[in-house]
Amino acid sequence: MxxxxxxxxxxxxxxxxxxxxxxxxxxxxxxxxxxxxxxxxxxxxxxxxxxxxxxxxxxxxxxxxxxxxxxxxxxxxxxxxxxxxxxxxxxxxxxxxxxxxSYQSNIQIIQEINRAESNPNIIRLGTGELSPELLPFEKMKQIFQNDSSKMFTLGYSEPKGNLYLREMISEYIKSKGIDVSPSSILIVSGALQALQLISLGLLHRGSTIFLESPSYLNSIHVFQSAGMNLFGIPMDDEGIITNTIGRLKKQHNGALLYTIPAFHNPTGILMSSQRRMELLNVCQIERLPIIEDDVYGDLWFEKPPPIPLKAMDNQGLVLYVGSMSKTLGPGLRIGWVIGPEPVIDRLSDIKMQTDYGASSLSQYAVSEYLSSGLYDQHLKKIRGELKYRRDFTVAILHKYFKDIGTWNKPDGGFYIWLSINKQISMRGLFEKALKAGILLNPGNVYDRNDQQHLRLSYSYASPRQIENGLIRLAEIIQDLTS
Known part of the structure; x- marks a missing residue:
C-alpha cells in the first residue's frame, strides 16, 4: 500500500x-x-x-x-x-x-524477502548488507564539502570509467598481489552489473556456468535470463571440490566457472590457499575461464585471506570482480571488473550502450576514499564491528541452538550457515517467522533442494535485534518440530 x-x-x-x-x-x-x-x-x-x-x-x-x-x-x-x-x-x-x-522473474520467496525488507519494524536476520549505522555518512558529507570537490564532474565519464578512480583501484589491489594497469579495469554499477555484462558480452545462449553449490548466484537470474544453464559443484570446508571439474566440463560443455573464494555467500567458507591453487591449475588445464567474485575479501577478522586467484593468474584466465557495496555502502553502486584488455574493451562497449557509465559522483567519492587513506581507516572500524557481531551471534547460537542445529564460525564476511538438525518445512518456518516479525533467508534460495539450512547475517540487524530474533526463532523451530 x-x-x-x-x-x-x-x-x-x-x-x-x-x-x-x-x-x-x-x-x-x-x-x-x-x-x-x-x-x-x-x-x-x-x-x-x-x-x-x-x-x-x-x-x-x-x-x-x-x-x-x-x-x-x-x-x-x-x-x-x-x-x-x-x-x-x-x-x-x-x-x-x-x-x-526475456528476463526471468525473481523466485517467489526472493520477491517476498524484497518486499518485507521495506518494513522498518522487521528483524532482518538474513540481509546481506551493512547496517545503516555502520555506513560512513559523515565522512561522505565531508568529501563533498572540501575544496577538492571542485574536481568532480556531473558529466559522463569515459567508457571504462573515471581514469583517476581506475588508477586508485590499480594501486589498491596491489596489496592483494594483483598488478594490472588502469586500462584493464572497468568501473561498473556494482558487482551484479559485472555479471550481467559478462553474460551479454562473452557467452552464447545455452552455455553452462559452473558454480559452488550452494551459491548466491542461484538466488538471482542474471545468467539464466541470458539463456545460460547453472551447474552446481559441491563444496567442503576448504571451498569448491575440484577433482570432478575436468570431467564435468567435457560432459556439460562448461563455458565458465563462477566462484566466491573469500567468505562465500551463503556459507561463509574461506577457500584455502591450497584449494585455490588446485582450482586455478585445473581450470588452466581445461581452459575454463573463472569469474572470481571478491566483494567480501576486505572483510577479514583475525588475518587476511589467501591471495586471490587473480594474483596467481599469469594466463589472463580470471575475470576479477570487486565492489564497494559490502564495505562503503550499497547505494554507491560502484564495482569493477579486471581482465584482459580485449575483454574489458568489449564489456565497456556494452556498458556504454546500456547506461553510459556509473555515477560520476559515486566514482569521485570512491576515488577520494581510496586516495586519502579513509578507506583503510573505515575497513579497520568495520572489521572490528563485524567481528564483535559475529562473536555475539555465535554466543547466542551456543545458548539457544545447541539442541537445534550446527553452524560454522566464519573468519570474515557477513554470514553464518546454520544447519537445522530437525525435519522441518522451510516454507513453513519462513512464513511463521515472518508473521512473528523475523525475516529469514532459507537455504533453498541458494540450492533449490536444500531443506536444512538458513543463511544468518550478523551485518545488518543490531545486536539487540539479533538476540531477540534468534531467541524467538529457536522457539518457533521448537514449536514446529515438537
Whole structure:
C-alpha cells in the first residue's frame, strides 16, 4: 500500500468503501490494467490492517460495478475499467507483455524477502548488507564539502570509467598481489552489473556456468535470463571440490566457472590457499575461464585471506570482480571488473550502450576514499564491528541452538550457515517467522533442494535485534518440530 494513501479510520465513510474507491482509482488510472491479478483477500486484509470481511465487501462493490471478476484457477482479476468500457478498441494487455519479457522473474520467496525488507519494524536476520549505522555518512558529507570537490564532474565519464578512480583501484589491489594497469579495469554499477555484462558480452545462449553449490548466484537470474544453464559443484570446508571439474566440463560443455573464494555467500567458507591453487591449475588445464567474485575479501577478522586467484593468474584466465557495496555502502553502486584488455574493451562497449557509465559522483567519492587513506581507516572500524557481531551471534547460537542445529564460525564476511538438525518445512518456518516479525533467508534460495539450512547475517540487524530474533526463532523451530 503506498505511503501516501492510508485508511482514515475516523472518517464517516465506511472502511470497505474507502478501500473500494482506492482500488477503483488504481484500476481507472491504469496502475492495475485489464488482466491484472488482484492480491488475495488475506493479503489485502494484512495490507490494510482490517478484517477479511471488510475486504469481501470492498471487492463485492468492485465486482458489482464490473471492474473485477473471480475466475477458477486464476483468482480475482481486473476485467474492465472506464476506458475499456467506453473505447471502441480494448487497451493493450500489459500482462501478456510482462509474461513475454526475456528476463526471468525473481523466485517467489526472493520477491517476498524484497518486499518485507521495506518494513522498518522487521528483524532482518538474513540481509546481506551493512547496517545503516555502520555506513560512513559523515565522512561522505565531508568529501563533498572540501575544496577538492571542485574536481568532480556531473558529466559522463569515459567508457571504462573515471581514469583517476581506475588508477586508485590499480594501486589498491596491489596489496592483494594483483598488478594490472588502469586500462584493464572497468568501473561498473556494482558487482551484479559485472555479471550481467559478462553474460551479454562473452557467452552464447545455452552455455553452462559452473558454480559452488550452494551459491548466491542461484538466488538471482542474471545468467539464466541470458539463456545460460547453472551447474552446481559441491563444496567442503576448504571451498569448491575440484577433482570432478575436468570431467564435468567435457560432459556439460562448461563455458565458465563462477566462484566466491573469500567468505562465500551463503556459507561463509574461506577457500584455502591450497584449494585455490588446485582450482586455478585445473581450470588452466581445461581452459575454463573463472569469474572470481571478491566483494567480501576486505572483510577479514583475525588475518587476511589467501591471495586471490587473480594474483596467481599469469594466463589472463580470471575475470576479477570487486565492489564497494559490502564495505562503503550499497547505494554507491560502484564495482569493477579486471581482465584482459580485449575483454574489458568489449564489456565497456556494452556498458556504454546500456547506461553510459556509473555515477560520476559515486566514482569521485570512491576515488577520494581510496586516495586519502579513509578507506583503510573505515575497513579497520568495520572489521572490528563485524567481528564483535559475529562473536555475539555465535554466543547466542551456543545458548539457544545447541539442541537445534550446527553452524560454522566464519573468519570474515557477513554470514553464518546454520544447519537445522530437525525435519522441518522451510516454507513453513519462513512464513511463521515472518508473521512473528523475523525475516529469514532459507537455504533453498541458494540450492533449490536444500531443506536444512538458513543463511544468518550478523551485518545488518543490531545486536539487540539479533538476540531477540534468534531467541524467538529457536522457539518457533521448537514449536514446529515438537
Amino acid at each position: 503506498p505511503k501516501e494513501w492510508m485508511l482514515n479510520k475516523s472518517s464517516s465513510i465506511p472502511l470497505h468503501q474507502q478501500i473500494a474507491e482506492y482500488m477503483k482509482r488504481k484500476i481507472m488510472n491504469g496502475e492495475w490494467s485489464v488482466g491484472t491479478r488482484i492480491p488475495s483477500q488475506r493479503d489485502l486484509a494484512k495490507k490494510f490492517q482490517v478484517n477479511r470481511s471488510t475486504i469481501v465487501y470492498a471487492m463485492g462493490e468492485l465486482a458489482a460495478d464490473g471492474f473485477i471478476e473471480s475466475k477458477v484457477g486464476k483468482g480475482t482479476i481486473v476485467v474492465n475499467n472506464t476506458w475499456s468500457l467506453l473505447a471502441s478498441t480494448p487497451p493493450p494487455d500489459w500482462n501478456s507483455y510482462v509474461k513475454a519479457g
